[in-house]
Amino acid sequence: xxxxxxxxxxxxxxxxxxxxxxxxxxxxxxxxxxxxxxxxxxxxxxxxxxxxxxxxxxxxxxxxxxxxxxxxxxxxxxxxxxxxxxxxxxxxxxxxxxxxxxxxxxxxxxxxxxxxxxxxxxxxxxxxxxxxxxxxxxxxxxxxxxxxxxxxxxxxxxxxxxxxxxxxxxxxxxxxxxxxxxxxxxxxxxxxxxxxxxxxxxxxxxxxxxxxxxxxxxxxxxxxxxxxxxxxxxxxxxxxxx
Amino acid sequence: xxxxxxxxxxxxxxxxxxxxxxxxxxxxxxxxxxxxxxxxxxxxxxxxxxxxxxxxxxxxxxxxxxxxxxxxxxxxxxxxxxxxxxxxxxxxxxxxxxxxxxxxxxxxxxxxxxxxxxxxxxxxxxxxxxxxxxxxxxxxxxxxxxxx
Numbered sequence: 001x002x003x004x005x006x007x008x009x010x011x012x013x014x015x016x017x018x019x020x021x022x023x024x025x026x027x028x029x030x031x032x033x034x035x036x037x038x039x040x041x042x043x044x045x046x047x048x049x050x051x052x053x054x055x056x057x058x059x060x061x062x063x064x065x066x067x068x069x070x071x072x073x074x075x076x077x078x079x080x081x082x083x084x085x086x087x088x089x090x091x092x093x094x095x096x097x098x099x100x101x102x103x104x105x106x107x108x109x110x111x112x113x114x115x116x117x118x119x120x121x122x123x124x125x126x127x128x129x130x131x132x133x134x135x136x137x138x139x140x141x142x143x144x145x146x147x148x149x150x151x152x153x154x155x156x157x158x159x160x161x162x163x164x165x166x167x168x169x170x171x172x173x174x175x176x177x178x179x180x181x182x183x184x185x186x187x188x189x190x191x192x193x194x195x196x197x198x199x200x201x202x203x204x205x206x207x208x209x210x211x212x213x214x215x216x217x218x219x220x221x222x223x224x225x226x227x228x229x230x231x232x233x234x235x236x237x238x239x240x241x242x
Numbered sequence: 243x244x245x246x247x248x249x250x251x252x253x254x255x256x257x258x259x260x261x262x263x264x265x266x267x268x269x270x271x272x273x274x275x276x277x278x279x280x281x282x283x284x285x286x287x288x289x290x291x292x293x294x295x296x297x298x299x300x301x302x303x304x305x306x307x308x309x310x311x312x313x314x315x316x317x318x319x320x321x322x323x324x325x326x327x328x329x330x331x332x333x334x335x336x337x338x339x340x341x342x343x344x345x346x347x348x349x350x351x352x353x354x355x356x357x358x359x360x361x362x363x364x365x366x367x368x369x370x371x372x373x374x375x376x377x378x379x380x381x382x383x384x385x386x387x388x389x390x
Contacts (some may be wrong), residue, residue: 049278093299093303093304094307100277100303100304101278103301104303105302
């Protein structure tokens with residue numbers, strides 16, 4: 001017969017340590033951003049099989065942050081993607097419900113548009129800006145050009161995190177402003193702007209609970225969805241499983 | 243064995259089971275068919291084995307995720323393939339611990355042949371990355387440079 005006494009102090013400490021180790025760490029809770037589309041685009045004839053869509057523009061500059069802000073906000077401004085345009089091109093292809101129907105080409109070497117170019121709706125500059133001729137547009141079946149300008153803002157609301165405890169909160173906002181051109185007609189078709197906003201929050205007491213809206217991804221996916229729907233005339237699936 | 247020890251041993255075995263059960267199930271990957279319209283006969287198709295590539299973009303038209311697809315069937319001929327590979331690297335070399343590379347290849351594919359994407363690298367600072375496509379049917383490198 002074995003006699004069982006009260007657990008020793010060391011055993012209790014061991015169990016407490018085991019529980020702390022088990023529950024320490026980080027849990028990410030992805031949430032959707034609030035997405036708004038401001039549509040000023042004319043009705044565009046859908047892309048025909050074999051047509052090519054050009055995408056060009058500017059990714060947002062990374063937000064400036066010093067080491068102290070990064071520390072006291074648990075890096076909540078750090079969730080930044082540097083290649084939104086590249087991801088946009090992939091996502092347009094992903095959400096296209098008829099893969100292969102049209103091509104999407106990322107024009108990386110296009111001349112950067114200045115403020116005057118962006119407000120200008122005259123058509124004579126679009127081929128020059130993309131370094132294209134009418135013959136090339138016709139030969140390669142270049143149908144639409146979409147200029148995308150990304151802006152990203154993050155502002156600190158609550159920098160009260162000192163590892164491994166505390167609360168931190170920052171707002172993230174991504175704006176994707178896109179301007180659409182009909183290349184064969186050399187005509188400006190209009191613009192639409194996607195804005196995604198969300199609050200990045202960290203609550204930590206050993207276990208870190210991170211509520212993280214990815215505004216860049218949400219805005220980019222919505223823009224891809226809109227491009228396929230508006231310029232290809234197709235209904236993309238709600239989820240991008242590929 | 244004392245009951246306390248038995249409970250601890252059982253807990254340990256269960257924990258090991260939980261840890262390894264996530265890796266035990268194999269995830270069969272699908273075949274992506276990169277053609278639009280009428281399906282070409284099998285004899286006119288080439289096959290791509292994604293191998294080291296985690297994603298492909300073929301002719302600016304088809305996006306293939308390596309997470310879902312392991313093989314691509316596409317018509318023989320010349321294709322522009324953009325592919326991406328990634329390596330886990332020391333944080334002493336890359337602060338993120340991960341390095342990804344995009345490669346654009348113009349490749350002539352023959353019907354009935356299978357092509358596989360490879361990537362390898364040297365180690366340490368200034369490491370060199372080798373990415374190549376091999377025709378598994380003939381054993382020839384059709385694009386890129388194989389690591390010596």
